[in-house]
Amino acid sequence: MNQVRACYLCAVMKEQFKVYDIGGLSEFKSDDLLISRFAPYLDIHKNLHLPHKHNFYHLVLFTEGAGTHAIDFKSFPVIPWQIYFMAPGQVHGWNFEGSVDGYVINFSTAFFHAFLSKTDYLEQFPFFGSQLNDTVINIPLALQQKVKDIFEEIVLESEQGQRLAPDMIRALMIRLFITLGRLSFPQQPAEAQSYNHTLLKSFQKLIEQHYAVLRLPKQYAELLYITPNHLNALCNDVLGIPAGEVIRKRIALEAKRLLVNFNLSIQEVADRLNFADNSYFTKFFKKQEGVSPEQFRKEII
Numbered sequence: 001m002n003q004v005r006a007c008y009l010c011a012v013m014k015e016q017f018k019v020y021d022i023g024g025l026s027e028f029k030s031d032d033l034l035i036s037r038f039a040p041y042l043d044i045h046k047n048l049h050l051p052h053k054h055n056f057y058h059l060v061l062f063t064e065g066a067g068t069h070a071i072d073f074k075s076f077p078v079i080p081w082q083i084y085f086m087a088p089g090q091v092h093g094w095n096f097e098g099s100v101d102g103y104v105i106n107f108s109t110a111f112f113h114a115f116l117s118k119t120d121y122l123e124q125f126p127f128f129g130s131q132l133n134d135t136v137i138n139i140p141l142a143l144q145q146k147v148k149d150i151f152e153e154i155v156l157e158s159e160q161g162q163r164l165a166p167d168m169i170r171a172l173m174i175r176l177f178i179t180l181g182r183l184s185f186p187q188q189p190a191e192a193q194s195y196n197h198t199l200l201k202s203f204q205k206l207i208e209q210h211y212a213v214l215r216l217p218k219q220y221a222e223l224l225y226i227t228p229n230h231l232n233a234l235c236n237d238v239l240g241i242p243a244g245e246v247i248r249k250r251i252a253l254e255a256k257r258l259l260v261n262f263n264l265s266i267q268e269v270a271d272r273l274n275f276a277d278n279s280y281f282t283k284f285f286k287k288q289e290g291v292s293p294e295q296f297r298k299e300i301i
Helices: 002-016 040-042 141-160 166-183 191-210 217-223 228-238 241-257 266-272 277-289 293-300
Strands: 018-020 035-038 053-054 057-071 074-077 080-085 089-108 136-138
Touching: 002 089, 018 057, 035 040, 035 057, 035 141, 040 057, 040 089, 057 141, 089 141, 141 166, 191 217, 191 228, 191 241, 217 228, 217 241, 228 241, 241 266, 241 277, 266 293, 277 293
Parallel strands: 018 053
Antiparallel strands: 035 089, 053 089, 057 074, 057 080, 057 089, 080 136
């Protein structure tokens, strides 16, 4: 009976796994921006509790509610005055309890590019980075009203449609990011710390670009013009794990993101990640996650 149920749920997951764009979620069919209070957004998009991906940036401020939500397979409790951030490509789902409200903003990767000459501006904020613990922020009491006022201004601008409203929304969003970013930024790092931070960010960016083809720390060290020992020491000092493990964790994360899409076979997932064969991929995945790809899918179901 359990096997029949698993097969049925697998078929459902094949049909319902989605990669959303903003236009598909917005009644106005905007390709770059969606702003809404969360309760009506949730009422319209009830199916978003299922695991899904976005190809845009997504942030939600909860002002009331309970339950859980998950980002890239890590679960977080839903509590009032919590805000979470998601970058394009991450897998997301939620399981709410009772009524939930707040604010939601979805915006494309291009939304700020024409507005800011520094196209990588958002990358300086920890909550848009790869460390999941940085993506969820519990807003302290002293900042709650200030953050809510910013969201209210953003909603008002989106509803009134005045001249240069998109630019005002961008300015208000940057104000929000800086306000929240100050909760995470270290106090004026020393020059050496600043250099290491920049170097680590460059390493992580290179992994994002090449994880499917470059697997060895020495390959990334060469691109960064440093020695493998230097790269290894940097990762151990800042992240607490060696450079090779940083690379392997990113590959394993992408494997999990692909495995949630039941339209892909295990072999197709292995092929997309450039593993020589299915058995090598299974061995790698089991070593990283403690379960086989097949078992991981059963747990998701």
